[in-house]
Amino acid sequence: MASRITPLMRTAAHRCSVARIAPVSLKTAAIRSIHRAEALRNKPGSHSRTDSDVEIPFPPEEELPSDPLRRAGGQYVKPTLQTFSLHKNVGLVTGGARGLGLVIAQGMVYSGADVALVDMNKEEAEKQTKNLVDAFMRENPNAERIPKVTAHYSDVSDPASVDSCIVEVIQQHGKIDNLVTSAGFTENFEAVNYPIDRLRKLWAVNVDGTYLFATSVARHLMERRAPGSMVLIGSMSGSIVNVPQPQTPYNVSKAGIRHLASSLAVEWAHAGIRVNCLSPGYMMTALTAKILDENPDLKQKWVSLIPMGKMGDPSDLMGPAVFLLSENSKYVNGVDLRVDGGYTLT
Numbered sequence: 001m002a003s004r005i006t007p008l009m010r011t012a013a014h015r016c017s018v019a020r021i022a023p024v025s026l027k028t029a030a031i032r033s034i035h036r037a038e039a040l041r042n043k044p045g046s047h048s049r050t051d052s053d054v055e056i057p058f059p060p061e062e063e064l065p066s067d068p069l070r071r072a073g074g075q076y077v078k079p080t081l082q083t084f085s086l087h088k089n090v091g092l093v094t095g096g097a098r099g100l101g102l103v104i105a106q107g108m109v110y111s112g113a114d115v116a117l118v119d120m121n122k123e124e125a126e127k128q129t130k131n132l133v134d135a136f137m138r139e140n141p142n143a144e145r146i147p148k149v150t151a152h153y154s155d156v157s158d159p160a161s162v163d164s165c166i167v168e169v170i171q172q173h174g175k176i177d178n179l180v181t182s183a184g185f186t187e188n189f190e191a192v193n194y195p196i197d198r199l200r201k202l203w204a205v206n207v208d209g210t211y212l213f214a215t216s217v218a219r220h221l222m223e224r225r226a227p228g229s230m231v232l233i234g235s236m237s238g239s240i241v242n243v244p245q246p247q248t249p250y251n252v253s254k255a256g257i258r259h260l261a262s263s264l265a266v267e268w269a270h271a272g273i274r275v276n277c278l279s280p281g282y283m284m285t286a287l288t289a290k291i292l293d294e295n296p297d298l299k300q301k302w303v304s305l306i307p308m309g310k311m312g313d314p315s316d317l318m319g320p321a322v323f324l325l326s327e328n329s330k331y332v333n334g335v336d337l338r339v340d341g342g343y344t345l346t
């Protein structure tokens with residue numbers, strides 16, 4: 001996600017209670033008082049700077065909204081390139097229970113793929129398997145075959161959990177052809193105060209989690225001597241620095257994903273395994289909508305920086321993801337496909 005913003009009252013007590021971190025040291029407090037001074041605001045360049053007042057820990061699980069599935073399919077009645085079809089493919093989507101992963105999984109199902117939704121929140125993933133199949137049947141009442149959609153638990157940052165999840169998916173689907181890594185999160189703390197335990201957690205999920213799933217699926221494809229296509233979900237934050245929210249570790253993690261895709265693309269090209277990065281800009285997921293409803297100024301600031309003048313809808317990622325997974329992109333390897341309304345161009 002490009003960012004999640006809930007500006008908080010900045011008292012030391014509040015900061016410690018939400019973030020569960022040690023009290024701010026005197027040295028840190030001194031640094032803060034220097035660069036937060038009002039005198040530095042409204043100076044030339046201030047609109048393209050991060051603002052240390054914006055501090056947002058990732059919300060607790062029970063506060064996260066669940067995304068209702070929207071209609072975005074359509075019966076296969078209009079001519080289209082057959083090479084867009086994912087028919088007979090099995091796709092695995094990490095972070096598939098919610099948000100962008102779920103919508104991309106929906107695009108894959110609508111394109112005929114069987115899909116394994118992998119998430120730490122298995123209960124939500126299970127609920128969505130039925131929703132995806134129901135939505136497919138509503139949109140395609142005459143379809144000859146109904147895609148199989150399953151739910152699986154994994155903590156993507158834990159190698160043992162990743163390995164057992166891959167075994168379970170192969171047991172239930174017979175194989176894996178496509179991977180989408182969407183499990184990831186962001187938080188906003190200025191770099192000088194970023195709690196180290198949270199930084200490590202963020203990199204473990206965003207970077208290690210992507211690496212572990214990509215390598216595990218690649219081993220499976222190589223054993224089968226089968227080609228495959230992977231889409232690693234990065235972010236425009238891997239190429240630019242968002243403002244006003246400070247999020248250095250997240251930006252670093254997403255720059256890592258971009259180059260991970262390029263590096264693996266070169267390493268696995270001999271095996272017919274393509275790896276591309278898909279980098280969303282600001283997308284209006286249910287959670288982002290909730291946060292921005294509470295912070296209209298922030299939405300205005302973000303939108304003012306997007307040449308297309310609006311945030312993206314999660315469904316805007318369906319086509320680009322399916323394109324990268326399908327045969328249509330068979331000579332596209334190691335790219336960073338930005339879906340950001342032009343944000344990174346200016």
Ligand SMILES: NC(=O)c1ccc[n+]([C@@H]2O[C@H](COP(=O)([O-])OP(=O)(O)OC[C@H]3O[C@@H](n4cnc5c(N)ncnc54)[C@H](O)[C@@H]3O)[C@@H](O)[C@H]2O)c1
Pocket residue numbers: 001002003094095096097098099100101118119120121154155156157181182183184185186205209233234235236279280281282283284285287288
């Ligand atoms: N929403 C945006 O505007 C946006 C923009 C750019 C990039 N992204 C990226 O897209 C991806 C998905 O973001 P989203 O907005 O859909 O987030 P989200 O929080 O709505 O969904 C993320 C999903 O990942 C799962 N997850 C988190 N940690 C996990 C772990 N350790 N193991 C397994 N599953 C885990 C969550 O349970 C959740 O279902 C992230 O990588 C994010 O950085 C999002």
